[in-house]
Amino acid sequence: MKYLLDTHAVIWHFDDSPKLSEKIKEIIDNSENNICISSVSLWEIAIKINIGKLDLDFTLDELLIEIKENDFDILQIEDEYLQGLSSLPFIHKDPFDRLLIATAFAEDLTIITTDENIQKYDISWVW
Numbered sequence: 001m002k003y004l005l006d007t008h009a010v011i012w013h014f015d016d017s018p019k020l021s022e023k024i025k026e027i028i029d030n031s032e033n034n035i036c037i038s039s040v041s042l043w044e045i046a047i048k049i050n051i052g053k054l055d056l057d058f059t060l061d062e063l064l065i066e067i068k069e070n071d072f073d074i075l076q077i078e079d080e081y082l083q084g085l086s087s088l089p090f091i092h093k094d095p096f097d098r099l100l101i102a103t104a105f106a107e108d109l110t111i112i113t114t115d116e117n118i119q120k121y122d123i124s125w126v127w
Contacts (some may be wrong), residue, residue: 002034003027003126004075004104006113007041007096014066015057024112024127036073038103044096080106092117 005013005028012020013028028035045063048054058066067074077099084102092098094117101121104111110124119125 001027001032002036002107002109004036004038004100004107004109004111005041005072006100006111006115006118007044008114009112010037010041010063011045011054011056014063021127027112027126034073035070036075036107036109037067038075038100039077040096040099040103042074075103075107078103078106089121091120 009020009024011017013025027033042060042064045054045056046060049056049060056063081099081102084105085099088098088102088105092101092115097115097118100111101118101123103109104123108124110126111118112127113119113125114127
């Protein structure tokens, strides 16, 4: 199965946070699953670190290394994601999350998220 981690799920996974449920840990750790992280999430993390809104026990460089070592796929922004974004219902106002939703639609991914606004879209999600 193919999954897309929402930004908070990326942070919680690599921070080994108890906020990440056992169910989600099993999904992420299952080598049969394809776990994707959007470059949008990495951009959001970098911005939040820079403005002091996010304090992590690891650097962005260390995060990127861990992502590669865990064989997660980093998805770059594609034209079709932007095209999908332009026609996405305006339920969610966060621009990062809207691009994650458009990515999930385009790539047929299940989003791993606790975000109730993301869950309002007609997409596959799990928590």
